Amino acid sequence: MRAKVTVYPRREILDPQGKAIRTALQRIGFAEVGEVRAGKSFEIDLGPVEPQAAAERVAAMCEQLLANTVVEEYAIEIVGEAPAGAKRSADEGKTS
Amino acid sequence: MKCGVVLFPGSNCDHDVYHVLKHVLEQDVVYLWHEETTLKGCDFIVLPGGWSYGDYLRGGAMAALSPVMQSVREHAAKGGPVLGICNGFQVLTEARLLPGALRRNRGLKFECRDTYLRVERNDLDFTSCYRQGQVLRLPIAHGEGNYEHFPGELDRLEANRQIVFRYVAPSGEVDDAWNFNGSARAIAGIVNEAGNVLGLMPHPERCAEEVLGNMDGLGLFQGLVQPALRLVGAAR
Numbered sequence: 001m002r003a004k005v006t007v008y009p010r011r012e013i014l015d016p017q018g019k020a021i022r023t024a025l026q027r028i029g030f031a032e033v034g035e036v037r038a039g040k041s042f043e044i045d046l047g048p049v050e051p052q053a054a055a056e057r058v059a060a061m062c063e064q065l066l067a068n069t070v071v072e073e074y075a076i077e078i079v080g081e082a083p084a085g086a087k088r089s090a091d092e093g094k095t096s
Numbered sequence: 097m098k099c100g101v102v103l104f105p106g107s108n109c110d111h112d113v114y115h116v117l118k119h120v121l122e123q124d125v126v127y128l129w130h131e132e133t134t135l136k137g138c139d140f141i142v143l144p145g146g147w148s149y150g151d152y153l154r155g156g157a158m159a160a161l162s163p164v165m166q167s168v169r170e171h172a173a174k175g176g177p178v179l180g181i182c183n184g185f186q187v188l189t190e191a192r193l194l195p196g197a198l199r200r201n202r203g204l205k206f207e208c209r210d211t212y213l214r215v216e217r218n219d220l221d222f223t224s225c226y227r228q229g230q231v232l233r234l235p236i237a238h239g240e241g242n243y244e245h246f247p248g249e250l251d252r253l254e255a256n257r258q259i260v261f262r263y264v265a266p267s268g269e270v271d272d273a274w275n276f277n278g279s280a281r282a283i284a285g286i287v288n289e290a291g292n293v294l295g296l297m298p299h300p301e302r303c304a305e306e307v308l309g310n311m312d313g314l315g316l317f318q319g320l321v322q323p324a325l326r327l328v329g330a331a332r
Contacts (some may be wrong), residue, residue, distance in 0.1 A: 014202070
């Protein structure tokens with residue numbers, strides 16, 4: 001199992017980074033851009049584990065380290081193993 | 097008083113603090129490496145500024161989990177004094193020894209300049225050498241000093257008198273133009289409820305010696321290590 005975790009500033013809190021990126025996007029011609037939130041994402045390999053147990057463990061990781069819940073919120077997505085072939089071809093693409 | 101200056105990989109204001117305590121105030125001072133599991137008998141612990149662990153993940157997040165912090169936590173729980181400056185303040189919030197969090201400055205810029213702080217209370221050992229309402233000039237140097245907490249929690253900090261320093265204009269009035277990082281309620285420094293763990297973003301160790309042209313920061317260390325200098329009675 002793998003987990004994909006995204007961490008964003010809480011909506012109630014001013015996100016100066018997201019605001020600056022929005023302004024920059026608008027400046028270079030993407031006038032349609034509304035709110036932009038700048039956050040972080042993590043991919044975590046969890047080994048063989050049931051999805052429910054995996055979600056609980058990752059939630060604990062978020063609470064204890066990955067997010068600072070005073071100012072950030074997080075979302076967790078549990079995904080199965082990536083097909084072995086898919087990853088290899090992506091790596092080959094990078095080196096060629 | 098035996099003082100300990102904690103060294104994380106990436107700390108860079110550690111020797112400034114060591115110098116003030118050792119050479120200006122003539123105290124017994126040791127460094128405490130982040131892998132230490134004891135505080136070597138220190139009475140007063142300082143977490144200095146810098147970029148501990150390269151600010152990976154969030155400023156102070158990694159340092160908060162280092163072995164030495166478990167001992168610092170125990171020291172604080174027993175009422176031992178702990179001072180966190182700049183990155184040290186971030187470490188204290190990440191370790192949840194102080195409430196709230198320090199976010200990216202409002203203007204996104206790294207702010208390196210003098211600020212003016214008003215002493216909101218002088219009944220703590222830390223601030224006992226200052227007058228109530230005294231305005232201090234202390235430098236800041238940070239990109240993430242924007243203090244934030246839930247509105248209800250900010251009210252609680254006010255009610256508990258945990259806000260020790262606020263950014264003000266030189267006149268001593270709170271003025272948004274002088275709150276360079278955009279901190280909620282112009283907070284520059286806070287203390288825990290018990291009054292023994294203090295964190296602030298400005299650098300008192302950078303203005304604690306005559307040759308530096310500013311000694312406003314010295315009192316913060318004196319209040320702790322030289323009780324004889326504490327103001328008493330009505331003045332306090």
